[in-house]
Amino acid sequence: MAAEAVERSHRPSHPDMLHRLKFRAMGCEMLAVVDRETAPVKLSQVPEWFEEWEQSLSRFRYDSELTRLNQTCGQPVRVSEILWDVFLTASKAERMTNGLVTPTLLDAIIEAGYDRPFDELPDRLDQIQPDPAAPISDSVLTTSQPLTAISCNDSSRTITLPIGMGLDFGGVAKGWAAHRAMQRLQAEGPALIDAGGDIAISGPRADGDPWQIGIADPFHAGENIEVLYLNACGVATSGKDRRRWMHDGIFQHHIIDPLTGHPAESDLLTVTVIAPDVMQAEAAAKAAFILGSRAGLEWIEARPEFTGVFVLDNGEMLYSENADEYL
Template sequence: GCRDRRPEPVRRTRMLMGTIVEVVAFGDRKPTLAAIDRALDEMARIEELMSPRRPGSDLARLAAARDFVTLSPETARLLRLSLAINRRSGGAFDPTLGALKRLWDIEGEHPAVPDEAALRRALALTGPDRLLLDGDRARVAAPGVGVDLGGIAKGYAIDRAAAVLRQAGITHASINAGGDLRLIGDRFGRPWRIGIQHPRRQGEMLAILELEDAAVVTSGDYERYFMADGKRYHHIFDPATGRPARGCQSVTVVAGDAVRADALATAAFVLGPKRGLELLRREGVEGVLVAADGRTLVTEGLKGRIQWR
């Protein structure tokens, strides 16, 4: 059996999508490394296609055009999925928040709390009706509307990397993009042990999950933020107010694929713990939500499987 010959894990890291991506896979060293490189190349390709800031990317062309532009079929598909999740989350997940992201500049050089007038102007450039999709063709409703897949593209890239590894015959692997991950099979005879970061104690785990064949994606307010007047301004916006969502410190979603986990983690974060938990249940995924006051909520399916720290 496979227990007789437990191969060494092969690992490689690369900086992608603004974070460190680590792939660990089991198999013979040379072909496994080659497969990992192809999986990382695939993530780099998706980053190039979907980053709004890269000249020539699908989203940069979409923002610049006055008329319909033809997108790659996969960008169009991801936009369609994003709009579907927008509807299913009551608008909480919104792929048209580019103007808000520019205004707040949370991850940029000059993050600042905007004044009311600027906020209203940016909000007027957001909303699912500001993105017109017709098959693989799309256009924005007005100049200044920004389409931003930052809440879902990393999950999609992780799924694509998993598909590349599987095609190479790899049956035990993990792809970890800054804490968002996808597991293929188990850790060669044992489960993967996945830590959920404590949102207020840096470097400490809130809980551990033992999992196989799953995606685990977290949205939190503790990595990309700035402080002003003792308040934390982070990068997940409530589309209704144009301001950072206030109900949660973090949401971790466990699902079969990372693309849905990514979008649903962002959406549940915006909805807050109670309605967020309801969304996860409705969507048939599992999750852990940490409310703004530090209370934790867990879906039924994780209750027996979570080890609290």
């Protein structure tokens, strides 16, 4: 005990300094954090980076590069490095999830009523009080075209969409942006980017400790249902507790099951996944949500690089076997 007391007394007395920058982008609250004593120069540039990426990747901007691409079906279009990189990221996510997470569901998400930025939806359900008894839209078996239906040329960076197909990068774009911003910012020190809940972390804190990240309690706004201790990784949560709305009198959410073309009917309320990077975490969380609690947990545990924390509709929580490493 005495030795411990001496060690504490000799610990450097500099305070932990977190430099935070909050802003809005991509329809979400964003947070950029750098852990260092002096002010990081690049931190103030982060909103500009997101603005540039959003102008390329947003389906809600009539003059974005993605909107223009979606309007030129059947014709090869040379795209920017940004859009090309996100397209490749979406392709990886689709392969990793066996097609469960695909950006080719633009028509389905619009048909479900998500045809404008979420903040502007007339019948959105902001309160996160899940109602398991709420009816979900009837499932009608439809087939979504995979990304392999798209002709693309790596050397010329051109994409040719089949007629009738549109792309919606959605969460993939957000995860990609968080990861890219974190990579740029980590030159300033240990960095964290929180893109509306999808979080990219460069490595341990300046003092070597892990970052403490809360998992939002879907039943009590603002509270944590669990606390994670994370180093270099990505963590993301998908669920139906947010981005819910009513369309034609039917409860809808934004996670589309490609097998049905409708919002996924899942017994899960939220799925949180820790992965080597936030892009994988985002895709894995969405895939597990679509699969449901049983198959979703099996899918996560079959991939040891992933860790899952599930919250079911009834409030029950499920953890993958390796979750203890982060709790």
